[in-house]
Amino acid sequence: MMEPIGKKRWAIAEGYIPPSSTGPHPQMTSHETVCLLNTGPNDAHVSITVFYVDRAPVGPYRLVVPSERTKHVRFNDLSDPAPIPSDKDFASLIESDVPIVVQHTRLDARQAENALLSTIAFAGNE
Amino acid sequence: MMEPIGKKRWAIAEGYIPPSSTGPHPQMTSHETVCLLNTGPNDAHVSITVFYVDRAPVGPYRLVVPSERTKHVRFNDLSDPAPIPSDKDFASLIESDVPIVVQHTRLDARQAENALLSTIAFAGNE
Amino acid sequence: MMEPIGKKRWAIAEGYIPPSSTGPHPQMTSHETVCLLNTGPNDAHVSITVFYVDRAPVGPYRLVVPSERTKHVRFNDLSDPAPIPSDKDFASLIESDVPIVVQHTRLDARQAENALLSTIAFAGNE
């Protein structure tokens, strides 16, 4: 049994769902993704809170990353308690009951040729 | 009340505002952005100092990120105490009185198709 | 003899091999790369474990990064114990017997113009 790697609290300060796309769906649909990796022996119960510029945070969005699995979640697909509007700046806090690793990726397909960005999220101390 | 995540001092060594853009404004205007997230119960009073290659630092640029809000600031839009020239290398130091999370993103729209980069900034110890 | 820099355990939560490419091979073939740097006096024996969304992890993929050398490994090229399917989300855990530095890069050449992303991987405590 390998020791799990990661932290329990993560933050992504950048967030933006482009309002349009060019190219075949779903691969080339503009999307903002949070990639979660759980290397440990227990399922990770994850809560995502979304922060906005000018209104109260929304959440938690709850999901499970099973033991020894990864899950790549498109912010576009989150709907409970509320969908995330496109073309609005947001940020997110990701909290888990067991250590996980979090990475942020965007595919921007507003123009004919796509653009990509990615970064490991910021890990809190816990 | 959740515990705030982040640090009080951050740095971004890369900085460059492309001198031109292609595509609809303002979404496709070339820009260099610093994304700030304040998950805590108190407003964050933030000071940004801009460093150059061959002249003294300029700042502080002051702004507030309210409690439980995010703010995505385009360096292009900073004007007090002085605008940041385009087509010049710069870097920045971001200091806050409460913990925040900082991420750096660029949209480069000089050519017909945009390009993106992003990284969590470097967090100091405090 | 300089002191080695790095950590022994790293994770990359994002992973995706685009299923197609445009442009000359091999430089413009879509690829997902893990870049390994070993600045130390001893060879690094590295094990990569690949995690999936809906099946058990696969690995270890074993490789050696010689003392004072770098190695940029395309996930596309890994074959033992099994190739990594394209167009499937994955994540990876990288473990070494000596300190190394790990960075993740993707060239996405599905469209006429390529897109790039990169981030230093997440370093565990060991």
Add this chain to the structure above:
Amino acid sequence: MMEPIGKKRWAIAEGYIPPSSTGPHPQMTSHETVCLLNTGPNDAHVSITVFYVDRAPVGPYRLVVPSERTKHVRFNDLSDPAPIPSDKDFASLIESDVPIVVQHTRLDARQAENALLSTIAFAGNE
């Protein structure tokens, strides 16, 4: 006098100078850049060592980042003790006598539309 932010040892595992470019020079010349920020009261004396896949490291490349200045160095422009070949994988170790912040950026202009990547480098403990 503000306290300097940063670390004295940094590493970048990814390195690659694209062999060709499209578009106006020098802005659109493909380049691999290391961005250095020195927020402190003393000049930073920086040594860069370049690591390769199949031959001994080359360096140090020496440069100075003055107090309270930034310097964005293109690997393409390094020549002493030896230029860095294009189209070859490399990695780099950056060492300074005072704390600095290091970020890695690439502009890839091999195709008609440019692509960008960036990440804060990996900081050692010192």
